[in-house]
Amino acid sequence: xxxxxxxxxxxxxxPGGDAVFGSLPFLVLIGLLAVSTALCSLTRVVPLWxxxxxxxxxxxxEFVQKLPYNASISGVTVSQVKAHWKxxxxxxxxxxxxxxxxxxxxxxxxFGPHIAHFGALLLLLGVAVGAAYGYAxxxxxxxAVIPEGGTLQVDGFALQLNGFNVSYYxxxxxxxxxxxxxxxDGNLVQTRDxxxxxxxxxxxxxxxxxxxxxxxxxxSGKASWVAFQIKSDAGVPLVYAGAVVTLVGIMISLxxxxxxxxxxxxxxxxxxxxxxxxxSARFFRDIDSMRAKLEDYSQARD
Amino acid sequence: xxxxxxxxxxFEIALGxxxxxxxxxxxxxxxxxRRLAEMGFTLVGFGFxxxxxxxxxxxFYAGYPPWVNTYEVMSFFAWTIVGAYLILNVRSDYRSxxxxxxxxxxxxxxxxxxxxxxxSPLVPALQxxxxxxxxxxxxxxxxxxxxxxxxxxxxxxxxxxxxxRRPVQxxxxxxxxxxxxxxxxxxxxxxxxxxxxxxxxxxxxxxSVAVGFPLLTIxxxxxxxxxxxxxxxxxxxxxxxxxxxxxxxxxxxYLHAKTQNWSSSLAAYIATFGFMSVIxxxxxxxxxxxxxxxxxxxxxxxxxxxxxxxxxxxxFFFGILGFMILLLLATRKKPPRPSDAxxxxxxxEAAPVR
Numbered sequence: 001x002x003x004x005x006x007x008x009x010x011x012x013x014x015p016g017g018d019a020v021f022g023s024l025p026f027l028v029l030i031g032l033l034a035v036s037t038a039l040c041s042l043t044r045v046v047p048l049w050x051x052x053x054x055x056x057x058x059x060x061x062e063f064v065q066k067l068p069y070n071a072s073i074s075g076v077t078v079s080q081v082k083a084h085w086k087x088x089x090x091x092x093x094x095x096x097x098x099x100x101x102x103x104x105x106x107x108x109x110x111f112g113p114h115i116a117h118f119g120a121l122l123l124l125l126g127v128a129v130g131a132a133y134g135y136a137x138x139x140x141x142x143x144a145v146i147p148e149g150g151t152l153q154v155d156g157f158a159l160q161l162n163g164f165n166v167s168y169y170x171x172x173x174x175x176x177x178x179x180x181x182x183x184x185d186g187n188l189v190q191t192r193d194x195x196x197x198x199x200x201x202x203x204x205x206x207x208x209x210x211x212x213x214x215x216x217x218x219x220s221g222k223a224s225w226v227a228f229q230i231k232s233d234a235g236v237p238l239v240y241a242g243a244v245v246t247l248v249g250i251m252i253s254l255x256x257x258x259x260x261x262x263x264x265x266x267x268x269x270x271x272x273x274x275x276x277x278x279x280s281a282r283f284f285r286d287i288d289s290m291r292a293k294l295e296d297y298s299q300a301r302d
Numbered sequence: 303x304x305x306x307x308x309x310x311x312x313f314e315i316a317l318g319x320x321x322x323x324x325x326x327x328x329x330x331x332x333x334x335x336r337r338l339a340e341m342g343f344t345l346v347g348f349g350f351x352x353x354x355x356x357x358x359x360x361x362f363y364a365g366y367p368p369w370v371n372t373y374e375v376m377s378f379f380a381w382t383i384v385g386a387y388l389i390l391n392v393r394s395d396y397r398s399x400x401x402x403x404x405x406x407x408x409x410x411x412x413x414x415x416x417x418x419x420x421x422s423p424l425v426p427a428l429q430x431x432x433x434x435x436x437x438x439x440x441x442x443x444x445x446x447x448x449x450x451x452x453x454x455x456x457x458x459x460x461x462x463x464x465x466x467r468r469p470v471q472x473x474x475x476x477x478x479x480x481x482x483x484x485x486x487x488x489x490x491x492x493x494x495x496x497x498x499x500x501x502x503x504x505x506x507x508x509x510s511v512a513v514g515f516p517l518l519t520i521x522x523x524x525x526x527x528x529x530x531x532x533x534x535x536x537x538x539x540x541x542x543x544x545x546x547x548x549x550x551x552x553x554x555x556y557l558h559a560k561t562q563n564w565s566s567s568l569a570a571y572i573a574t575f576g577f578m579s580v581i582x583x584x585x586x587x588x589x590x591x592x593x594x595x596x597x598x599x600x601x602x603x604x605x606x607x608x609x610x611x612x613x614x615x616x617x618f619f620f621g622i623l624g625f626m627i628l629l630l631l632a633t634r635k636k637p638p639r640p641s642d643a644x645x646x647x648x649x650x651e652a653a654p655v656r
Contacts (some may be wrong), residue, residue, distance in 0.1 A: 021539040113561070127537075169423040177426050196426040197532050208534040231534045239536060243523045250519055254512045254557075279505075 041117040057093045057102045067273035069284050075298045078265045101263035112253025123242030130235025137232040147225045157185035164223040206231045305363040312356030319349025320408035327401040339397045350384045364421035369437045376414035380407045382445035432528035440521035446514030451577035453507035454570035458633035465635045504566045545583035552576040
């Protein structure tokens with residue numbers, strides 16, 4: 001990753017240095033990063049899934065005592081814990097002399113990094129798909145010049161340029177470029193506008209405003225020809241989906257904490273332990289206040 | 303009074319307020335008189351209110367959000383930084399950080415005031431809903447990274463100071479040295495740094511990155527979508543895009559450093575380096591490469607607040623490089639230690655269990 005950063009930095013400094021981003025070694029480097037990311041997630045996600053979905057419930061005293069939060073309470077029963085400690089789904093297990101309770105929240109928090117890794121791989125796959133299909137499409141990256149009133153024929157449909165308008169602010173700066181075209185596909189005839197932020201997409205081809213004949217435009221506001229850039233990128237939906245999945249994974253890993261609580265009742269005494277994979281201060285405070293509440297409650301009953 | 307004049311008045315008052323509070327904070331820094339910091343803080347809040355007024359007035363009369371040209375972006379960036387400082391001071395006492403924030407805000411507004419301030423009507427490429435979303439999100443992420451940067455630099459200096467004094471304390475009272483060291487750390491007075499513990503600074507840096515990183519991710523995604531509609535490609539490796547990716551990768555390494563429990567000082571260096579990359583993304587690329595020319599002529603004007611020459615750019619980059627080297631030298635611990643984490647840090651480490 002550090003190497004990619006370095007190469008990117010150098011590549012951006014020199015005019016023409018951006019050729020490095022399409023070069024084979026750079027692509028191989030990105031490929032290696034992708035493979036290592038995939039392997040890292042694949043080797044970890046299965047044991048993680050097992051650990052998170054099937055946590056140990058019948059645990060030893062030492063296990064509980066080694067947790068970052070641990071305490072023992074007397075005079076409180078397991079049923080009181082279950083009745084008053086709301087907001088958790090308690091799982092119960094019994095051995096002859098011991099009752100075990102276990103509850104957890106925010107399991108997804110543990111999978112956040114793997115979701116993000118998956119999203120990044122999806123994005124790279126989208127880039128690869130886009131490149132492969134784009135390469136195969138004869139229209140991709142072509143610049144098409146259409147004279148006013150002229151027609152451009154592509155596979156399956158045609159574009160006719162009706163007009164091109166440039167409007168200006170009072171200061172003389174350009175306010176808007178607008179090409180009006182008619183799309184003809186068999187019986188379907190539609191008139192559309194193409195602007196800088198509003199390209200036209202039809203049957204997998206996208207037409208962007210690219211250039212225009214600027215001679216005399218200032219006076220008439222009209223151009224004798226307009227050039228469109230044609231793009232075909234089948235990978236875009238995958239790239240966007242991958243980006244969104246990555247974002248969601250990042251937010252889950254940063255903001256969702258996985259909290260687990262073990263309760264063990266034996267010899268009239270409760271052993272309580274808890275752990276969280278994120279900032280635990282508030283979680284532990286909540287447990288403290290819950291413990292105080294349980295103790296108060298049991299004393300009031302006595 | 304017309305609205306343009308109101309904007310200028312608000313801007314001038316904010317500039318003046320930040321200047322006077324900078325002086326107050328510098329006096330506070332040398333005299334340690336608490337009152338000066340309080341006065342400086344109040345004045346920063348006063349300046350912020352007037353800057354808010356100026357930005358709102360400009361949005362109203364220019365007819366587009368105040369983050370398009372250099373003047374506006376600089377002012378808006380300074381505004382978010384001051385805002386973050388004020389917000390952090392609501393729940394905890396970070397007044398003394400004003401010693402850094404006030405002069406920076408003043409310098410940014412001062413730089414803005416040197417730029418042409420007349421609103422320039424939006425070129426076609428900028429007339430998009432993404433202008434309203436993409437730019438403020440990116441600037442907010444920069445602001446969060448700035449907070450992480452300040453916290454990290456403070457962390458590094460504090461860490462160095464502690465590591466220098468600890469051996470002395472240990473030598474004086476060799477028995478039970480860990481407890482003594484911990485006590486020495488908590489009671490020691492070390493200038494402006496003494497307010498915050500290493501853990502607090504480390505935690506603040508992490509939390510800021512935790513806010514900034516998703517924002518930058520959203521910023522890059524929205525930028526890519528915008529580029530796809532305006533330029534016909536969601537990614538074209540222009541310097542701005544490349545540097546935003548570099549920044550993203552550096553903070554990605556930072557987050558991995560945090561989850562893999564690398565040493566906190568290494569993480570602090572990474573965060574500092576990440577902010578240098580933010581500066582490159584924000585300003586530097588425009589100075590090195592007049593890349594606006596590489597854009598398709600019809601859609602120029604995006605990122606128009608950057609611009610400059612190769613010479614300025616070279617000076618700029620060497621400046622950043624020099625800063626990193628100076629920081630490394632200034633925060634390098636004198637006695638080389640076998641482990642990265644000094645004992646007192648390790649014992650009070652927040653060390654979230656994962």
